[in-house]
Structure formats: C-alpha cells, structure tokens
Amino acid sequence: MGQSPISPAIAWPAKSTQVPKEIFVRQDVYAEEIKRIFHGPEWSPVAHASEIPNVGDFKTCYLGETPLLVARDEDGGIQVFYNTCSHRGTQVETAVSGNRRNFECPYHRWVFDLKGNLTACPLRPDDAVNFTKEKYPLEKPRVAIVHGLIFVTMSPEAPSIETFLDGYEDKLLNVMGGDGRLKLLGYHKLQLNANWKTYHDNDAWHAPLLHLAFRMLNWQGGKGRQFANDRGHRGFESALALPKGQTLLKDASLIEYRGGNLERGSCSLHLFPLFSAVKHLDTIGLRFVNPSALDRTDIHYAYFGREDDSEEMLRHRVRQSSNFLGPCGLVSMEDAAVFQRLHVGSHTPGMQVFQKGVRDEYAMPVEFSQNDESVNILSWEYYRKVMGFAKEAA
Amino acid sequence: MSAVDESILRAVDELQVRYIDALDRRDMDGWLAAFDDTDASYILQTAESEEARLPLALILDDNRARLEDRVSFITRVWAGTYQEYRTRHFIQRLDCRPAEAGLYAVRTNFMVAFTRLDLTRTELLATGVYHDLVAVEGGTARFRAKKALTDASALPHYVVYPL
Numbered sequence: 187m188g189q190s191p192i193s194p195a196i197a198w199p200a201k202s203t204q205v206p207k208e209i210f211v212r213q214d215v216y217a218e219e220i221k222r223i224f225h226g227p228e229w230s231p232v233a234h235a236s237e238i239p240n241v242g243d244f245k246t247c248y249l250g251e252t253p254l255l256v257a258r259d260e261d262g263g264i265q266v267f268y269n270t271c272s273h274r275g276t277q278v279e280t281a282v283s284g285n286r287r288n289f290e291c292p293y294h295r296w297v298f299d300l301k302g303n304l305t306a307c308p309l310r311p312d313d314a315v316n317f318t319k320e321k322y323p324l325e326k327p328r329v330a331i332v333h334g335l336i337f338v339t340m341s342p343e344a345p346s347i348e349t350f351l352d353g354y355e356d357k358l359l360n361v362m363g364g365d366g367r368l369k370l371l372g373y374h375k376l377q378l379n380a381n382w383k384t385y386h387d388n389d390a391w392h393a394p395l396l397h398l399a400f401r402m403l404n405w406q407g408g409k410g411r412q413f414a415n416d417r418g419h420r421g422f423e424s425a426l427a428l429p430k431g432q433t434l435l436k437d438a439s440l441i442e443y444r445g446g447n448l449e450r451g452s453c454s455l456h457l458f459p460l461f462s463a464v465k466h467l468d469t470i471g472l473r474f475v476n477p478s479a480l481d482r483t484d485i486h487y488a489y490f491g492r493e494d495d496s497e498e499m500l501r502h503r504v505r506q507s508s509n510f511l512g513p514c515g516l517v518s519m520e521d522a523a524v525f526q527r528l529h530v531g532s533h534t535p536g537m538q539v540f541q542k543g544v545r546d547e548y549a550m551p552v553e554f555s556q557n558d559e560s561v562n563i564l565s566w567e568y569y570r571k572v573m574g575f576a577k578e579a580a
Numbered sequence: 581m582s583a584v585d586e587s588i589l590r591a592v593d594e595l596q597v598r599y600i601d602a603l604d605r606r607d608m609d610g611w612l613a614a615f616d617d618t619d620a621s622y623i624l625q626t627a628e629s630e631e632a633r634l635p636l637a638l639i640l641d642d643n644r645a646r647l648e649d650r651v652s653f654i655t656r657v658w659a660g661t662y663q664e665y666r667t668r669h670f671i672q673r674l675d676c677r678p679a680e681a682g683l684y685a686v687r688t689n690f691m692v693a694f695t696r697l698d699l700t701r702t703e704l705l706a707t708g709v710y711h712d713l714v715a716v717e718g719g720t721a722r723f724r725a726k727k728a729l730t731d732a733s734a735l736p737h738y739v740v741y742p743l
Contacts (some may be wrong), residue, residue, distance in 0.1 A: 370634065373733075512638065523662040
C-alpha cells in the first residue's frame with residue numbers, strides 16, 4: 187500500500203496484541219488516515235434511505251471534512267452529491283435536513299434539480315464561451331446502496347461494495363432487524379472528546395464490567411458468538427436472554443422485549459473504518475460516525491422502527507431507544523466517559539495491550555468466544571496494512 | 581406578559597430556583613422533589629428533533645417511575661464510571677399563562693455552564709428553553725411536565741445529570 191510519509195515512523199510491534207498509543211494522538215497520523223481511509227478506497231455509510239422517505243427529502247452530512255448532500259429524487263432514487271456548487275464551490279445546502287424541489291446556490295443563483303442537473307443559471311449567451319448547463323451538474327462520489335444503507339466512497343480505486351462487505355451483507359440485514367424496511371424515530375448526536383479509533387475499538391469484554399446495569403439487573407448475556415474478517419469488519423450475534431427477577435427498575439418497560447424471536451435478539455456490527463450498528467431488545471440503531479478532528483469524533487446515533495410496526499410498537503421503540511442506549515442511556519452513558527479517559531491516557535509512551543482471549547501473542551486470532559477482546563486484533567491488522575505501518579521483527 | 585396572579589408567579593419562580601439549585605448541588609432527591617408525586621414527566625430533547633417532529637428524546641422519563649429510575653441510574657448504576665463535573669444553571673422566565681385546570685404553562689430560557697474538575701476552564705453545556713406544565717397547590721408549585729429543548733443538536737460532553 188505504499189510508503190508512509192509519517193515521520194518519525196510508527197514502530198508497530200511484532201506482537202499482534204499490542205497497539206501503539208501514539209497513533210491516537212499524532213496529527214500526522216490523523217491527516218494520513220483521512221487521506222488513506224476516509225477519502226481512500228473504503229466505503230462509509232452516510233445515511234439510511236428511510237431517513238429521506240419522500241421525494242425532495244434531503245440530509246447533509248460529512249465524510250471527514252468533506253460536505254455531502256443526500257437526496258431523494260423525483261423517481262424515488264437516492265442521490266449523493268458533494269455539497270458544493272459546480273461554479274465557485276460554495277456549499278449548496280446548509281440545512282441538516284428538509285424537503286426541497288431543487289437546490290439553489292445563493293451566490294450566483296445557480297439552481298440544481300434533485301438529480302444534480304443545473305437547471306437554471308443567470309448566464310446569457312454572450313456572457314461566457316463554451317458554457318452549457320450540461321457541463322455543470324453537482325459532482326457525485328461513488329454510491330452503493332445495500333438494504334437501504336447508503337455507502338459512499340471518494341476513491342475510484344475502491345473495490346465493489348460486495349468485495350468490501352466480504353460476505354457481511356446478511357449480518358447487515360440481521361442488525362437491521364431482518365430487512366431494510368425501516369422507519370426513522372430520531373437521533374442522538376454526541377461530540378465525543380476522543381480519537382475516532384478509540385470509539386471503533388470498543389471491545390466485547392468491557393460490557394459486563396463497565397456497565398453495572400447488567401449486573402444490577404441480574405442480566406446475563408444469552409448464548410452468542412463473535413466474528414471478524416480480514417477486511418477489518420467484525421460483529422456479535424447472540425440470543426437475547428432477559429433479566430430474571432430484576433428489582434432495579436420501577437418502569438420495567440425500558441427492558442421489555444416485544445420482538446418475539448429471541449434468537450439473534452442482540453446483534454452488533456462494526457464495519458471498517460467507522461460504521462457500527464446495534465440491535466438490542468427492540469432498539470435498532472445505526473451509528474453514523476465521522477472524525478471531525480484528531481481528538482473529536484461526531485456520533486449520530488439514528489434509531490429506527492420497522493415500516494410495518496403498529497403505532498403502539500413504535501411508541502415502545504421510542505421509549506426504549508431514548509433511554510436504553512445513547513449519551514444518556516442506562517447501559518451506554520459510561521462509554522463516552524471512558525473514551526474521554528482513553529484519549530487523555532493515550533498521550534503517554536508505550537502500547538495498549540489486548541489480553542482476554544489471546545492464545546498466541548504473535549499470530550492472528552482465528553477463534554473468539556463471546557466476551558473476548560482479541561476479536562479486535564483483526565481490525566487493527568487491517569488498519570496497520572492500510573496505513574502502511576511496517577511491523578517490527580519478532 | 582400574562583394575567584397571572586403575583587402569588588402564582590412567585591410560586592413558579594421559587595420552583596424553578598429550587599430545581600436548578602438541586603441540580604447544581606447534584607442533589608437528585610431534591611431534583612425529584614420538584615416533580616408531582618404521582619403524575620409527572622421530564623423530557624430532554626433537541627430543538628432540531630422537535631422541529632423535525634422526530635419523537636426520540638435524549639431523556640424520555642414520561643412517568644413518575646421513570647423519574648425515580650433516573651435517580652437510580654445516576655446515584656447507583658453509573659456511580660464511579662463518570663467524571664464529576666460542576667454545572668451552573670441560569671434561567672429567565674419568558675411567559676406564564678393558565679393552562680388546563682389548576683395548571684400553568686411556563687416558558688423559561690436556560691443556560692447551563694459546566695466545568696470539568698480536571699480542567700481549568702468553564703464551557704457552555706447547553707442553552708435552550710424549558711416548556712413546563714406547573715401545578716400550584718397551597719402556594720407550592722411542582723412540575724407536572726417539564727421539557728428541556730436544547731438549541732444545539734449535539735451535546736459537547738456526555739450528560740449524566742438532567743438539565
């Protein structure tokens with residue numbers, strides 16, 4: 187993948203269980219990550235089609251610092267544009283979401299339709315040479331849509347979405363509750379005061395230890411398994427076990443499960459570089475995460491119901507999704523607190539070390555049990571290769 | 581402004597002061613005591629969600645049991661996992677008018693500064709508007725419903741305590 191311009195070079199340890207702490211806090215590493223990963227040949231989900239269900243619905247978002255505009259066109263198709271006017275580069279749309287018939291740049295009043303075609307422009311025939319409207323549509327990144335999830339890449343070298351997902355398409359379906367027919371319930375948005383890799387590296391071992399709610403609810407996890415692949419993706423699927431004889435909550439509807447089938451009742455998926463999705467109890471959450479600075483990560487948790495949910499089921503999902511996960515959630519508020527501490531602690535020499543589930547300190551792990559943190563090692567190996575960090579000799 | 585009796589306004593203002601004082605002292609029992617004993621709700625939501633008519637909230641404690649559970653989250657479940665931070669609430673009543681029987685609809689601006697104890701500076705945690713439904717009985721006011729709508733769509737820090 188080419189030589190890294192990062193200087194001084196990162197000395198990546200020979201042991202597969204170690205990750206250098208400096209990669210979380212070095213500005214040159216961060217700049218190279220934006221180039222090689224977020225603007226490189228990886229795919230990043232930016233929205234789900236159900237967030238913009240009607241013709242003219244749009245959403246703006248970012249990939250690194252690159253502004254994007256996602257819209258539903260007149261034919262019901264999904265369009266993703268660079269959010270910049272084809273004339274002088276002005277940001278075309280500034281609203282976070284809304285509904286429009288066209289997008290107008292206010293600077294010189296160039297108007298684009300929902301497919302990005304330039305449809306109106308105050309230029310007269312004598313004003314310019316060689317100008318035709320056809321030459322100036324809104325530019326687009328590459329787009330792929332999988333069960334409603336909208337992936338983009340800025341790189342012509344990115345492989346097909348099938349190659350990128352590397353067999354994880356069915357896992358994406360599971361975590362979206364069986365199909366991609368979702369209904370948006372709303373967002374939790376949080377600025378995390380930590381490097382993006384800290385967020386993405388959250389492991390399976392911490393859950394019963396950090397999140398005391400599980401212990402206080404006498405809530406043991408169901409039988410489940412973790413999986414990971416060489417493309418940096420990983421995930422978790424488990425039967426849902428419900429707490430027995432809990433006395434912590436006065437309103438037990440917070441942990442009530444109405445989804446019926448307990449099998450695969452709890453799933454999560456982490457796609458390289460930074461997308462994650464979690465289905466737990468009756469919550470379906472897609473997490474659109476973007477690095478906005480070396481030490482800042484913007485997390486937009488989008489929560490969904492299913493298209494065919496009853497009003498009562500949707501209400502239940504809203505009540506559960508609001509209070510169970512997210513920045514004020516019963517079993518997740520603590521994550522943000524720990525990520526902040528991880529970031530501060532990373533400004534020290536040395537390595538982070540993986541322990542739980544490690545069978546061989548040098549080899550890539552091949553098997554993982556339910557709570558092993560070693561599953562994350564495969565994602566780190568993919569990251570190391572993409573970044574071109576050479577491994578030290580054993 | 582509104583044709584509400586001075587004694588009502590005084591009771592409403594005293595309630596708001598009791599409420600923010602309890603939060604700034606991290607006194608969760610005091611926070612709970614600002615709400616009606618049997619029927620009350622607290623919702624923390626962004627103005628962006630409200631305007632987009634999206635029902636999800638950051639905190640959706642829509643009955644008395646959930647308010648009591650919120651106190652458990654903070655004092656028991658999360659104990660020892662978060663870094664304590666200091667808050668300072670400032671409020672300004674905008675409007676108070678009679679609503680349904682014996683209740684008053686109150687709008688109040690809020691600004692909450694926060695200070696991480698390991699840093700030397702103070703930052704803004706949130707600004708926004710409280711939309712409250714207040715019951716006044718025997719000169720004492722309590723919240724029947726309190727909704728805090730934040731101006732910003734994202735929080736700059738995790739939120740342990742309600743606003």
